[in-house]
Amino acid sequence: MTDTIDRSTDISQPLDRLSADETIKAESDYLRGQIRFDLLDRITGGVTFESNKLMKFHGIYQQDDRDIRDERRRQKLEPAYTFMIRVRLPGGVCTPEQWLKVDELARVHGGDTIRLTTRQTFQFHWIIKEEIRSTIEGLHSVLLDTIAACGDDARGVMATAYPTDSTLDREVAELSKALSDHVIPRMNAYHEIWLGQERIATSEEEEEPLYGPTYLPRKFKIGFAIPPSNDVDIYTQDLGFIAIGDKIGLEGFNVVIGGGMGRADNDPNTYPRLGNVIGFIPKNRLLDTATAVIGVQRDYGNRASRPRARFKYTVDDKGLDFIKGEIEQRLGTLLEPTRPFSFDSNSDRIGWYQTDNGMWNIGLFIENGRISDRRGQRLLTALQNIASVHRGQFRLTPNQNLVVAGVAAEDRDSIDAILSTHGVGTGAEPSGLRRNSMACVALPTCPLAMAEAERYLPLLNSKIEALLADQGLSEEPITIRMSGCPNGCSRPYIAEIALTGRGPGRYDLWLGGSHVGDRLNRMVADNVGEERIVAILAENISKFAKDRDSGERFGDFLARIEET
Numbered sequence: 001m002t003d004t005i006d007r008s009t010d011i012s013q014p015l016d017r018l019s020a021d022e023t024i025k026a027e028s029d030y031l032r033g034q035i036r037f038d039l040l041d042r043i044t045g046g047v048t049f050e051s052n053k054l055m056k057f058h059g060i061y062q063q064d065d066r067d068i069r070d071e072r073r074r075q076k077l078e079p080a081y082t083f084m085i086r087v088r089l090p091g092g093v094c095t096p097e098q099w100l101k102v103d104e105l106a107r108v109h110g111g112d113t114i115r116l117t118t119r120q121t122f123q124f125h126w127i128i129k130e131e132i133r134s135t136i137e138g139l140h141s142v143l144l145d146t147i148a149a150c151g152d153d154a155r156g157v158m159a160t161a162y163p164t165d166s167t168l169d170r171e172v173a174e175l176s177k178a179l180s181d182h183v184i185p186r187m188n189a190y191h192e193i194w195l196g197q198e199r200i201a202t203s204e205e206e207e208e209p210l211y212g213p214t215y216l217p218r219k220f221k222i223g224f225a226i227p228p229s230n231d232v233d234i235y236t237q238d239l240g241f242i243a244i245g246d247k248i249g250l251e252g253f254n255v256v257i258g259g260g261m262g263r264a265d266n267d268p269n270t271y272p273r274l275g276n277v278i279g280f281i282p283k284n285r286l287l288d289t290a291t292a293v294i295g296v297q298r299d300y301g302n303r304a305s306r307p308r309a310r311f312k313y314t315v316d317d318k319g320l321d322f323i324k325g326e327i328e329q330r331l332g333t334l335l336e337p338t339r340p341f342s343f344d345s346n347s348d349r350i351g352w353y354q355t356d357n358g359m360w361n362i363g364l365f366i367e368n369g370r371i372s373d374r375r376g377q378r379l380l381t382a383l384q385n386i387a388s389v390h391r392g393q394f395r396l397t398p399n400q401n402l403v404v405a406g407v408a409a410e411d412r413d414s415i416d417a418i419l420s421t422h423g424v425g426t427g428a429e430p431s432g433l434r435r436n437s438m439a440c441v442a443l444p445t446c447p448l449a450m451a452e453a454e455r456y457l458p459l460l461n462s463k464i465e466a467l468l469a470d471q472g473l474s475e476e477p478i479t480i481r482m483s484g485c486p487n488g489c490s491r492p493y494i495a496e497i498a499l500t501g502r503g504p505g506r507y508d509l510w511l512g513g514s515h516v517g518d519r520l521n522r523m524v525a526d527n528v529g530e531e532r533i534v535a536i537l538a539e540n541i542s543k544f545a546k547d548r549d550s551g552e553r554f555g556d557f558l559a560r561i562e563e564t
């Protein structure tokens with residue numbers, strides 16, 4: 001494979017126009033900066049602006065408790081700083097031993113709660129500065145890390161969470177892990193700062209072979225889908241691979257580029273975009289293809305304006321044909337024509353099902369990915385107990401749910417017993433709407449949240465469930481996604497119903513995405529409160545009940561009546 005670009009400098013923009021983040025990266029000594037010193041500073045619970053930026057590359061975000069921000073300001077106290085730590089977990093796969101460690105760290109440092117994310121990993125919140133290092137050491141003891149879980153680099157690699165344990169599934173799982181290993185930055189800084197490794201004195205210049213010293217212009221997201229499941233929402237990834245093959249084996253991948261969700265309310269130059277399928281590659285070209293695509297974004301991405309720096313804008317600014325040509329040139333070959341494929345859903349499978357090798361998986365619905373012990377449902381402890389006896393894997397799903405995978409037939413009863421003893425799954429079955437709902441974290445930890453999401457969606461869902469029940473549609477599977485701001489961390493812009501936060505209690509309402517995640521929805525009301533949201537949904541649900549075609553899904557119906 002050919003990659004003729006000089007990686008040490010950005011070739012596309014004059015230096016005087018680079019954004020401030022580019023300078024911080026360039027002057028960071030490969031992401032070391034002053035982090036080590038900030039950690040020792042006992043006068044503040046936080047870190048400096050530059051360290052906060054750099055620590056993202058280490059998977060760590062400074063936050064403050066927004067529920068008490070105003071009160072602390074009134075008392076002239078600094079914000080109640082804590083840190084969010086995100087684990088790198090390729091394909092969401094985790095062993096019971098790793099689960100037990102995550103559970104322990106959450107109990108010791110993370111406020112007795114674990115958050116499963118929309119990209120199949122764990123987040124710890126509420127970690128104080130003095131305990132970041134012990135948390136990372138704990139993860140390291142079970143071979144987990146947080147490298148590039150955030151930052152301007154290739155983030156956690158996603159992969160379909162519903163393996164039937166066919167050869168195809170296993171090959172895709174292995175390749176997604178290999179690709180994750182291929183794209184993570186070397187980051188000696190991580191091992192020095194968090195794991196106490198000595199810096200080796202050498203006259204040779206440190207290197208980041210894939211990225212160069214200023215990494216990427218912005219975050220970059222990769223996912224693998226195995227049709228017919230599009231649980232990873234492949235069209236929202238910067239770079240997606242759609243597995244082509246059959247149960248006997250994998251042939252290669254259709255390549256998707258340029259997807260992304262984020263937008264800003266006040267900036268029409270930002271928008272959600274569905275990725276384009278640009279061709280097929282045989283499986284042995286996977287790593288080369290990722291190197292080529294990342295190289296194109298590294299060299300042509302916008303380093304002057306961060307809001308325009310994602311790969312989707314590079315594709316639109318340079319043109320799809322140009323970008324495809326650049327990828328092919330770096331690969332030294334043309335992409336083959338796209339192979340046929342089709343998706344039937346972007347949802348998760350909940351409940352027990354058997355896999356090809358005779359073992360069993362159980363998909364557990366975890367509302368908004370939040371795992372903690374609450375009155376009536378001690379989910380954190382239930383999963384800790386399962387991890388103590390389970391001999392298979394845990395698989396975190398792209399819809400914030402969890403699969404306990406690889407259970408022998410004779411062990412099913414003991415898993416069921418643990419769940420019911422802790423009150424998990426003992427209440428009413430979640431409705432078709434709730435099972436297909438996702439909300440981002442938002443308040444109180446997310447600094448960008450304008451409105452509630454995780455804490456509010458369950459309540460709003462109850463109101464929409466009542467509307468659906470009135471029309472005899474309680475079991476109708478409808479995707480609903482809420483984000484506390486337009487950044488779209490719950491991938492709202494492809495949902496059948498979506499809400500994105502505008503201010504306390506106010507949302508933009510979007511309707512008409514598809515149940516396979518291949519169509520953008522459209523805004524039907526902006527900056528509205530609950531009363532208006534429920535009224536608009538009531539009207540559309542009633543029309544749907546009366547006028548839908550046989551088997552037609554809610555989002556498809558809305559898109560059809562919009563067109564006519």
Ligand code: SRM
Binds near residue numbers: 086119488
């Ligand atoms: Fe996100 C920023 C949480 C998936 C688009 N996201 C953030 C931050 C880190 C806020 C910040 O910058 O300080 C949030 C931390 C909140 C907290 O307290 O935990 C945050 N994003 C999340 C998670 C935890 C949501 C969840 O509830 O699961 C997801 C973690 C994924 C992971 O494991 O890596 C999460 N974020 C996403 C997704 C979905 C996806 O990737 O599949 C998107 C939309 C896809 C995309 O990137 O286009 C997404 N997050 C953003 C953006 C907008 C980026 C853009 O360029 O458009 C921001 C803001 C930013 O980067 O400036 C953001």
Ligand code: SF4
Binds near residue numbers: 442448449484486487
């Ligand atoms: Fe925060 Fe906005 Fe992402 Fe929600 S969508 S987690 S509010 S950045």
